[in-house]
Amino acid sequence: MPSIAIPCLRYRDTPAAIDWLCEVFGFACQVAVPGIDGAIAHAQLTLGDGMIMLGSVSDEGEYGKVLVQPDEIKGRQTQTVYLQVNDADRVCERARNAGAIILQEPSDTEFGSRGFMCRDLEGHVWNVGTYDPWKPEDLFATNS
Template structure:
């Protein structure tokens, strides 16, 4: 068994060794880059239903939704960079998609109506998918793509052509 396979079998590897009040205890926390973190906090909370967990100055924040979390970081555009590596902290460029975030919600139609009424750029209206989800996709004020999903049926992955990778 190779090193990566051996580690992914060990689920304890993905649990924090101790609690830290400065960081949400999720296994995966996306960090999204925005030109204006304060505007992004307000917009994401109002439009998508996030809750602000903490803020560090004008350049960093943590938001929660359900049992998930995201972090926001300043793009530092137009500022002096602390190191050459910091130059990588730039907002997504127009028409360049590098990621999409999926968030499970209880009522996708209600969520869609709220996002639409608050000016979210709708990329795909709610639709039922063959894998048992009803989803819609939007773009936020920073150019990040979000898909909001509601489970509407328990569908065997084989029914739509997926193959289960391993047995839990």
Template sequence: MERTVYALVRYPDCTAALDFLTTAFGFRAHEVSKDDQGGVSHAELLVENDMIMLGRGRTGGPGIYIAVADPDAHLARSRDAGARITMELTDQPYGSREYACEDPYGNQWFFGTYRP
């Protein structure tokens, strides 16, 4: 599958971020590049058929929305892994059931059933 758009999220500690994102959100590591000290400097994570790239750098900026089949179970998993829930599960007027959270570095993540 050829992709055109890749979401990129920056973290000061990509190793810890990779561990959090795979544990909390169920992302799968596709490619992981390490520096000379063995720390993760870049990673590509699969989310079903889509991809998110991690890079080393400052955090912040816009959030990322990801469609999931079961937002209730996904929220429980995220909360258990330490995500800070910023919006509890909400049934939106446009038909989506979704929630929002922050990872330990302040990046915004949104998960719900809406698929544009």
């Protein structure tokens, strides 16, 4: 089996985050393991052939000791998630209507894709666009 990279995110209100991500970006909740006091110990959301994993914020264990939430570091990020979509404008409007902060309005890139950037309800930054990284020939064909 090949290696696969899967982004992992933590949320204070993970059930609300799951609902939001499914409604706005079109993820499907594959599994959500309940934790203590309404927390989610582990969740897997799928979109096409991709997946993200979520969990509730916790200071327990080594994992909880190395992660902070965006609001704890003035909204800064150490990484973001790129989400490939067919219609960036439509997804941007859904995100805006669902309370996302749009950091970059939809725009065309020099290599022929269209995308935008937003913060979700807990401040995680999402880059959303039509660029399909599985088709790199598209990138090189427009830059030649």
